[in-house]
Amino acid sequence: MNVDLIHLIITTVFSFLIGLELKTYKEIKNKEDSLIGSVRTYTFLGVLGFIFYKIDIGAYLLGLAAFTLLYALFYYQRLKLHKSSIIIFLVALIVYSIGPVSIEYNIWMPSLIFVLVVFILNSKTHLQNLTSQIDIKEFETFGKFVLLSAVILPLLPDKNLPYLDISPFKIWLSVVIISGISYGSYILQKYFFKNKGYLITGILGGLYSSTATTVVLSKKAKEINSPILNGAVIIATAMMYLRILAIAFIFNKEIAKNMSLFYTGFAAVMILLAIIFSKKDTKSTYTNDQNPLELQTAFLFAFLFVTMMAITKYITIHYGNTGLQILSFLIGFTDIDPYILSLLTGKYLVSKSLLLKGIFIATGSNNILKAIYAAYFGGKNTALSSLILILSGIFTILCAFLFF
Numbered sequence: 001m002n003v004d005l006i007h008l009i010i011t012t013v014f015s016f017l018i019g020l021e022l023k024t025y026k027e028i029k030n031k032e033d034s035l036i037g038s039v040r041t042y043t044f045l046g047v048l049g050f051i052f053y054k055i056d057i058g059a060y061l062l063g064l065a066a067f068t069l070l071y072a073l074f075y076y077q078r079l080k081l082h083k084s085s086i087i088i089f090l091v092a093l094i095v096y097s098i099g100p101v102s103i104e105y106n107i108w109m110p111s112l113i114f115v116l117v118v119f120i121l122n123s124k125t126h127l128q129n130l131t132s133q134i135d136i137k138e139f140e141t142f143g144k145f146v147l148l149s150a151v152i153l154p155l156l157p158d159k160n161l162p163y164l165d166i167s168p169f170k171i172w173l174s175v176v177i178i179s180g181i182s183y184g185s186y187i188l189q190k191y192f193f194k195n196k197g198y199l200i201t202g203i204l205g206g207l208y209s210s211t212a213t214t215v216v217l218s219k220k221a222k223e224i225n226s227p228i229l230n231g232a233v234i235i236a237t238a239m240m241y242l243r244i245l246a247i248a249f250i251f252n253k254e255i256a257k258n259m260s261l262f263y264t265g266f267a268a269v270m271i272l273l274a275i276i277f278s279k280k281d282t283k284s285t286y287t288n289d290q291n292p293l294e295l296q297t298a299f300l301f302a303f304l305f306v307t308m309m310a311i312t313k314y315i316t317i318h319y320g321n322t323g324l325q326i327l328s329f330l331i332g333f334t335d336i337d338p339y340i341l342s343l344l345t346g347k348y349l350v351s352k353s354l355l356l357k358g359i360f361i362a363t364g365s366n367n368i369l370k371a372i373y374a375a376y377f378g379g380k381n382t383a384l385s386s387l388i389l390i391l392s393g394i395f396t397i398l399c400a401f402l403f404f
Contacts, residue, residue: 008050010102014110015046015095018117022091025121042095050099064096091117145183148298149176164309165347174341175302177250181243182208199278202232206239211335214370214389218378225381231278233374233385237367237392238270244340244363252344258356262399266392273388304338309346312339316348324350328358329397332365353404360400367393 019042045067052060071089094117102110153176158169185207198217205213213236221229245263248256308331315323331339339362343355371389374382 004054007099007102008047010107010110011046011050011099012043014098014102014114016043017114018046018091018095018098019043021118021121022088042092045092046095046098049096050102053100053103060100064093067092067096087121091121141183144298145179148172148179163313164306166309166345170345171302171305174251174305174345175298178247178301178337178341179298181246198226198228198232199235199274202234202236202274203239206236207243210236210240210243211366211370211373215373215377218374218376218382221378221381227277227279227384229378230382230385231274231276233370233378233382234270234277234388235274237370237389238267238274240366241267241270241363244359247337247341248344248359251341255344255352255356255359258352259359262360262403266396270388270392277384301338304335305341308339309342312342312346313348316350321350321354324354324358325361328361329365332362332367333369336362336366357400357404360396360404364393364396364400367396 016039019039022042023039048063049060052063071092075086075089094113098110098113101113153169153172156168156172158167160167185204188204198220202213202217205216214233217229217232217236221233241263245256245260245267248259312324312327315327328339340359343358348355367389371386371393374386374389378386
């Protein structure tokens with residue numbers, strides 16, 4: 001079959017369907033805006049766009065100008081009736097462009113355009129509900145993420161820095177990935193699982209920061225004596241194991257494979273314990289509204305990441321295995337993500353098993369820190385979760401020495 005004939009048929013069919021959808025949309029939604037003609041008008045408009053484009057681009061642009069002038073007269077009359085919507089004109093422009101699109105692209109493009117028109121025409125109610133729920137500051141936050149990932153990242157050189165053996169591009173890529181995980185968990189918690197239970201708070205909070213989540217839930221446990229809060233504290237640490245494992249698979253698959261059995265096992269046991277303690281679930285009155293994606297936080301993480309990498313390299317060169325183990329234990333009482341990331345991405349004169357040992361030790365000591373926080377902020381109401389966190393921390397450290 002002739003190619004031009006196929007394109008003409010595609011143009012005619014989709015122009016007709018869009019015109020029909022617009023007419024149906026107006027009738028079902030009881031819209032007051034008048035159509036520019038009937039369904040046939042939109043079909044002819046699409047066919048004209050195809051013919052003019054095949055003749056010459058100048059003819060196509062002249063047709064576009066003529067149609068725009070015609071609509072301007074129509075719109076002038078609409079303004080007199082205090083009706084200013086231009087959605088009819090926008091859809092008509094799409095119909096006029098179907099012909100050139102069908103010529104220049106495969107059938108998937110006009111098909112996708114038709115689907116988008118259908119969804120967008122019928123999405124007004126959903127969009128209004130969505131915009132009423134979204135804090136305007138969230139757009140600023142999303143802009144920050146775009147700045148971190150799509151603006152700053154491509155501008156950084158991919159040439160390794162002296163001594164560190166890692167490029168600024170890879171350093172910032174690490175920041176973007178960690179920030180994306182934190183931001184994603186925040187969005188899920190705030191807009192999709194808001195006030196859905198303490199366990200959900202523990203899960204999503206643990207994906208961002210198990211330490212901060214432990215503090216928040218422990219303070220809540222002092223007010224409400226409920227087993228569910230112990231379960232939420234425990235499951236937050238389970239998510240930490242899974243988060244670290246996911247980061248390891250992103251940046252160092254060899255190390256990730258060696259630790260996957262242990263970390264999935266740790267997480268599975270703690271999830272099981274959390275479920276046992278949380279059989280009687282209650283609704284959460286806590287939602288974390290503190291946005292983790294702040295520019296100063298991202299720059300601080302990058303600074304800590306580079307600093308940890310420099311310190312780790314210095315320690316491994318001058319103090320060897322023992323020095324790295326002591327450093328890992330001490331770092332566990334701070335923010336471990338930059339340190340673990342430095343172990344996964346850095347180039348050190350130590351074996352993979354020693355790097356694995358460092359990750360396990362840092363994770364274990366971080367669990368001990370959270371146990372202390374749980375006991376301090378939650379008192380006797382979080383004694384059970386505090387005990388489990390201490391035991392998990394000790395067991396994680398023991399695994400480091402027994403298996404690596």
